Amino acid sequence: MESKNYIIDAKNLCFSYKNEDGDPLPVIKNVSLAVEKGSFVAVLGHNGSGKSTLAKLLNLVLTPDSGSLVIDGCETMRDDLTDADIYDLRRKIGMVFQNPDNQLVATIVEEDIAFGPENLGIPPKEIRTRVDEALKAVNMTEFAHHSPSQLSGGQKQRIAIAGIIAMLPDCIIFDESTAMLDPAGRAEVMDTIERLNKEKGITVLLITHYMDEAVRADRVVVMNHGEILLDDAPRHVFSEVEKLKSVGLDVPQVTDLMWRLKKDAGFDLPGDLLHSDEAVEALGKLWKKLSGEEA
Amino acid sequence: MAETTGEKKHAAEIELSHVTYRYSVGTPFEKAALQDVSLKFEAGIITGLMGHTGSGKSTIAQLLNGILRPTEGQVLIDGRDIWAEPKKIREICFRVGLVFQYPEYQLFEETVAKDIAYGPHNMGLDEKEIARRVEEAARFTGLTPDLFEKSPFELSGGQKRRVAIAGVMAMDPEILVLDEPAAGLDPRGRKEILGGIRAYQREKGNTIIIISHSMEDMAVYADKLMVLDHGHLSRYGTSHEVFCHAEELKAVGLSRPQITKLMMELQKAGIPVDSGIYTVDDAYEAVVRLFREKKQGGMA
Numbered sequence: 070m071e072s073k074n075y076i077i078d079a080k081n082l083c084f085s086y087k088n089e090d091g092d093p094l095p096v097i098k099n100v101s102l103a104v105e106k107g108s109f110v111a112v113l114g115h116n117g118s119g120k121s122t123l124a125k126l127l128n129l130v131l132t133p134d135s136g137s138l139v140i141d142g143c144e145t146m147r148d149d150l151t152d153a154d155i156y157d158l159r160r161k162i163g164m165v166f167q168n169p170d171n172q173l174v175a176t177i178v179e180e181d182i183a184f185g186p187e188n189l190g191i192p193p194k195e196i197r198t199r200v201d202e203a204l205k206a207v208n209m210t211e212f213a214h215h216s217p218s219q220l221s222g223g224q225k226q227r228i229a230i231a232g233i234i235a236m237l238p239d240c241i242i243f244d245e246s247t248a249m250l251d252p253a254g255r256a257e258v259m260d261t262i263e264r265l266n267k268e269k270g271i272t273v274l275l276i277t278h279y280m281d282e283a284v285r286a287d288r289v290v291v292m293n294h295g296e297i298l299l300d301d302a303p304r305h306v307f308s309e310v311e312k313l314k315s316v317g318l319d320v321p322q323v324t325d326l327m328w329r330l331k332k333d334a335g336f337d338l339p340g341d342l343l344h345s346d347e348a349v350e351a352l353g354k355l356w357k358k359l360s361g362e363e364a
Numbered sequence: 365m366a367e368t369t370g371e372k373k374h375a376a377e378i379e380l381s382h383v384t385y386r387y388s389v390g391t392p393f394e395k396a397a398l399q400d401v402s403l404k405f406e407a408g409i410i411t412g413l414m415g416h417t418g419s420g421k422s423t424i425a426q427l428l429n430g431i432l433r434p435t436e437g438q439v440l441i442d443g444r445d446i447w448a449e450p451k452k453i454r455e456i457c458f459r460v461g462l463v464f465q466y467p468e469y470q471l472f473e474e475t476v477a478k479d480i481a482y483g484p485h486n487m488g489l490d491e492k493e494i495a496r497r498v499e500e501a502a503r504f505t506g507l508t509p510d511l512f513e514k515s516p517f518e519l520s521g522g523q524k525r526r527v528a529i530a531g532v533m534a535m536d537p538e539i540l541v542l543d544e545p546a547a548g549l550d551p552r553g554r555k556e557i558l559g560g561i562r563a564y565q566r567e568k569g570n571t572i573i574i575i576s577h578s579m580e581d582m583a584v585y586a587d588k589l590m591v592l593d594h595g596h597l598s599r600y601g602t603s604h605e606v607f608c609h610a611e612e613l614k615a616v617g618l619s620r621p622q623i624t625k626l627m628m629e630l631q632k633a634g635i636p637v638d639s640g641i642y643t644v645d646d647a648y649e650a651v652v653r654l655f656r657e658k659k660q661g662g663m664a
Contacts, residue, residue, distance in 0.1 A: 089518070115550040116522045167548065221419040248548045249465075251416045251577045253617035275372070278550050281622060317552035322580065322622040326647050334652045345626045349633045356635050359658045 075139070076161070076240045076272045077104040083137035084126055095112065097120045097133070098295040106239070109273045109287035111303070115290030115317035120276045123292070124242045127274070128162045129155055131250055141239060160189065163233035167245045169225030178220075178228055179204065179213040185236040192335045196235075203231035207261050223254025227261055234265070240272035241265070245284065259285065280307070280321045284343055291318065308341040323348050368655045375408035375571050376442050378428055378460065383437035385423055396448040398595045400437070405539075405590075407442075410565050410572045412586030416578070416617030419592040421575045424518040425541050428573070429460035434537075441539070451526035456546070458487055461537030464546045467528030468521055474599040476519070476527050483535040494534075501530035504564040506556050522553045529557070533564060539571045546581060580621045583607070591616060604640045623647050 080199045082100045085093035096119045104110055114120045117281045125131040126138065129145060134342045138145045158186040166172055175181035179200050186196045204210045216224055227248055234240055243262060247255040259282055275286060283289050289306040291299040293316045307313070311326045314320075317346050320328065323345050330336040337355065342348050385398040397421050398412070405411050415421050424583055426432040427439055430446055430453045439444045446456045448564065461483075464470065473479035477498055484494045505526040516527055517644050529545060545561065546554040558574075564586050565572045582603070589606040591599040594617040599606045607613070607620050620642075627641045627650075638650045 103580075116548075116553055117520045141653070243550060249544075251617050252579065252619040253416060255577075256619075278548070278554075280551075302613065319548050319551035322644050324627050325644050326623065326626070326651070329644075329648050330651060334648075334655075345629055348626060349629045349635075352630060352635060353633050356658070359655065 074105055075103045076106045077102065077142055077274075078101070078137075078139040079127065080137040082123075082126060082133045082138060084122060084133050086122075086191070096295050097126065099136075100295070100297055102290065102297065102300075104240070104272060104274065106272055107266070107270045108288060109263070109286045110275070111286035111289045112276045112292060113276060113278070113283055113289060113313075113318055118316075119295040120290040120292050121244055124164065124244050124274070124276060128164050128242060129159050160236050161222075161239045163236060163238035165226070165229050165233060165241060165243045165246045167248045169222050169229060169249065172229040172232070173217040173225060176216055178209070178215050178217055180215060181228060182231045182235050185232050187244060199235040199237070200231075203234040206234055206265060207231045215338045221254060222250045223257040225255070225295060226250065226258050230258075230261060230265075234269075234271075238271065240274065242274040244276045245278065246275075247277065247279065255279075255282075280319055280324075284321055291316070304341045304343055307343060327351070367602050371648040374538075375569050376459070377404060377407040377571065378423065378539050379404035380427065380434075381438045381440055383427065383434045383439065385427060385432060386435045387418075389435065396435075396595065398427075401595060401597060402437075403575055403590065403597045403600070405571060406588060407571050408569050409587040410562065410574060410585060412582035412589045413573055413575045413592070414577070414582060414589060414618055415592030415598075418594075419616070420595040421592055422543055423595075424592075425462055425543050425573070427576060428539070428541055429462045430454075430456040431462070458483075458535055459537055460539045460541065461535050462531040463529050463532045463540070463542040463545060465547065466525075468524035471524055471527055474515060475513050476507065478515055479516050479527055479532045480534050483531055487535060491599055497534040497536065498530075501534040504533060504560045505530040522549055525549070526557065526560075529561075536568070537570070539573070541567075541573045541575075543575045544577070545574065546576070546578070554581065561585070579607070579619055580623075580643075583621050583624075584645075591618065593617075603642045607642055608640065 079100060079102045082097055084097040085095045088094050100123065112120050126133055126144060130200050141161055143158060173181050174184055175354050182200045182203050183196050186199050206214055209224065209227050209231060212220065217228060250258060262273055262275065263285060266273045275282065277283055284303050286303060289301065289303045290297060291306060298316060299309060306326050310320050324343055327338055327342045327348050331338045331340060338351050342351060380401050380403050380475060383398055383401050384396060386394055386396045388394050413421055423432065427434060433447060441459065471479050473482060480498045480501055481494050484497050507526050507530060516524055532540065545559050549557060559579055561572065588601065589603055591606060598616055599609060607624060610620055613619060623644050624642050625646060627637050632636045637654055641647050641650055
């Protein structure tokens with residue numbers, strides 16, 4: 070396969086932190102992950118499984134100990150990479166973090182969004198265009214002149230996303246960006262993420278603890294102790310209920326119920342139901358069968 | 365095995381009576397976070413306090429333990445105004461324990477055991493009692509004794525969170541308020557922390573208030589739910605009494621548990637499953653019971 074179809078192509082990445090005595094503490098162990106341009110990949114894993122470290126490696130904030138990391142066709146593990154090259158590569162992979170309050174720097178929404186492009190040295194006229202488009206992309210145009218402090222958590226996260234979009238990234242990594250939001254805020258942000266992926270073709274890497282968010286991705290990668298445990302379509306990954314539970318994760322409530330009905334109560338159900346309409350259909354069939362016997 | 369601490373204490377109720385709280389009074393940024401709010405947290409149960417961002421949840425938490433003073437109105441524990449003698453307000457911090465959001469950033473002691481013991485120390489307890497409380501709080505939060513002598517900074521984020529919660533539990537407050545204790549934890553971590561809080565409440569019989577955005581978690585772990593909307597009390601009651609108002613919840617930025625939505629869809633599809641199901645356990649039992657009855661009815 071040609072690497073040019075991939076925005077991220079990581080092979081055999083290893084990374085260790087150092088403990089107090091200077092001994093290596095391996096966090097990422099031989100991870101290979103290729104992310105196709107325009108795809109929507111969810112990354113699941115227990116706390117400490119290495120998800121956020123992997124994100125920092127992919128964003129070139131951390132440097133792998135070994136392995137190969139190709140970003141948009143450019144090998145980053147070369148000695149001759151200049152600072153300018155690194156800045157350019159980092160711009161391609163934006164990151165949105167968990168806490169909305171830690172990511173906003175300016176006192177006016179549109180100035181906050183302009184912060185990134187200003188630092189890239191973009192001419193003012195071009196910045197204006199980018200800011201306006203970024204605001205539109207996250208449906209926040211009417212808040213351009215507000216103070217971020219007046220916004221809800223979901224709105225603040227959308228501004229943080231707009232700030233990244235204004236730097237024209239190819240890929241955005243969301244590191245538990247909905248963890249601190251209320252249900253309405255989570256829905257707003259998830260809808261925004263999905264729209265950026267579908268309509269703008271931005272590649273999405275979504276790190277999350279919410280199984281119902283992961284269901285919306287094209288592909289789910291499950292990390293466990295620094296390694297990739299599962300990597301497949303959501304339907305296949307979430308049919309591995311026991312494996313997921315054994316590594317401290319869960320499945321969506323609908324999947325959980327159907328799995329228990331099948332396994333513990335002997336219901337004749339498919340093992341890979343993800344959505345409530347599928348569950349209703351499957352249970353409906355069983356119900357009709359029972360009604361038929363009655364007649 | 366595990367030591368039980370004997371008698372349950374008297375459980376205290378805590379209420380806000382006509383409380384108004386304004387931030388930045390006297391500046392152009394003055395803003396009322398709460399306006400004439402009256403609400404009561406019942407004694408001896410777990411109340412789940414829910415509401416959209418900015419609905420006033422965290423302001424209430426800080427009013428309950430005297431960090432904030434009401435602009436107007438009173439905060440009452442068992443009917444007594446906590447601000448009756450403002451000089452004694454520090455004692456309220458011992459009676460009403462507050463665990464902030466992301467408390468793992470507030471650890472500072474050299475060892476885990478010392479960090480958990482910090483509160484009990486300030487209460488002037490003797491060493492033996494402090495040691496007993498540290499051990500007990502560690503048990504409820506799932507911290508094993510081999511961690512006691514480690515530096516809190518060597519621990520994982522989830523373990524640090526447990527240390528912070530244990531530190532407040534060790535003060536054995538009559539009322540314990542936790543602001544999003546499970547935020548950012550993986551599913552197993554959420555279950556362990558919330559399960560530990562419930563076990564603690566069941567053993568101590570004290571009054572607990574958990575602020576949460578997770579309808580699914582609160583359906584499982586809270587005895588009563590309280591919903592806030594823009595600084596007003598919108599709903600209070602059992603999960604059924606709160607979650608049956610689907611449209612209203614949506615209007616205040618909340619939602620019903622996913623499993624409840626599935627049960628409603630099953631009803632629409634002509635499968636007469638019970639209304640009022642809010643947890644996967646209950647859904648499992650209800651569906652199994654319904655299908656068994658149908659089968660037996662069919663064979664009869």
